[in-house]
Amino acid sequence: MLKVAATPTTPALVLRPWCAEDVAALVEVYRDAELRRWTNSRMESEDDGLRWVQDQEQGWAAGSRFAFAVLERALDAAPLRLVGNVVLKEVASGKPSAEVGYWTAAQARGRGVAQRALNTLTAWAFDAFQANGLECLELLHQVDNLASCRVAEKNGYQFDRLLPSAPPSYPLDGHVHVRRQLPDAFPSAPANAHFSA
Numbered sequence: 001m002l003k004v005a006a007t008p009t010t011p012a013l014v015l016r017p018w019c020a021e022d023v024a025a026l027v028e029v030y031r032d033a034e035l036r037r038w039t040n041s042r043m044e045s046e047d048d049g050l051r052w053v054q055d056q057e058q059g060w061a062a063g064s065r066f067a068f069a070v071l072e073r074a075l076d077a078a079p080l081r082l083v084g085n086v087v088l089k090e091v092a093s094g095k096p097s098a099e100v101g102y103w104t105a106a107q108a109r110g111r112g113v114a115q116r117a118l119n120t121l122t123a124w125a126f127d128a129f130q131a132n133g134l135e136c137l138e139l140l141h142q143v144d145n146l147a148s149c150r151v152a153e154k155n156g157y158q159f160d161r162l163l164p165s166a167p168p169s170y171p172l173d174g175h176v177h178v179r180r181q182l183p184d185a186f187p188s189a190p191a192n193a194h195f196s197a
């Protein structure tokens with residue numbers, strides 16, 4: 001589990017592996033057209049949600065894909081609620097690069113959830129996998145996904161190259177952003193983030 005402390009204006013975040021209890025909230029979040037537009041997971045029913053969660057669990061078990069549900073507690077006594085997803089994928093021992101991805105639930109957008117969650121995932125990824133040969137992280141988005149481009153830049157993922165379109169799945173070109181190690185300008189984790197077992 002990874003924790004990100006509250007800021008003066010936003011609640012704390014908890015990042016933890018997806019589990020079956022998340023399915024109903026996951027399916028609800030996926031009703032959003034914007035999320036459907038930019039992701040390609042089928043999410044019409046609780047069965048789809050359960051299959052998706054099981055895929056994430058298999059990724060953790062295989063050591064190749066690490067998806068975290070991003071949760072926040074709006075008020076002190078309130079239950080944690082699902083606000084996003086961050087994932088480290090394409091991980092293999094000795095492989096120098098891996099990929100990150102993310103989404104934020106519609107009602108939680110525009111207040112730094114993706115930026116803070118990705119920052120924490122990035123720090124965790126280098127911390128956990130540098131010894132296995134991880135040197136850089138890649139982030140891919142379609143050219144017209146300006147919010148995603150901004151999240152990349154805010155986290156020190158610099159634009160690296162254009163990715164040609166591949167219709168029908170990818171009708172427009174993409175951006176590949178790369179973050180190599182942890183330059184001083186982007187410290188490994190914000191002062192308000194910490195990891196716990």
Ligand SMILES: CC(C)(COP(=O)(O)OP(=O)(O)OC[C@H]1O[C@@H](n2cnc3c(N)ncnc32)[C@H](O)[C@@H]1OP(=O)(O)O)[C@@H](O)C(=O)NCCC(=O)NCCS
Nearest residue numbers: 038102103104109110111112113114115141146147148150
């Ligand atoms: C992209 C996404 C994850 C951003 O999540 P978020 O929690 O709102 O992100 P943040 O609040 O950390 O930052 C968003 C930034 O994008 C900017 N932004 C939002 N919409 C924008 C737009 N249409 N054009 C330009 N910038 C935009 C915001 O102003 C903010 O930048 P700022 O902090 O400098 O003001 C969210 O919009 C989303 O889930 N989209 C659908 C799924 C998706 O696209 N996933 C990524 C696939 S590559």
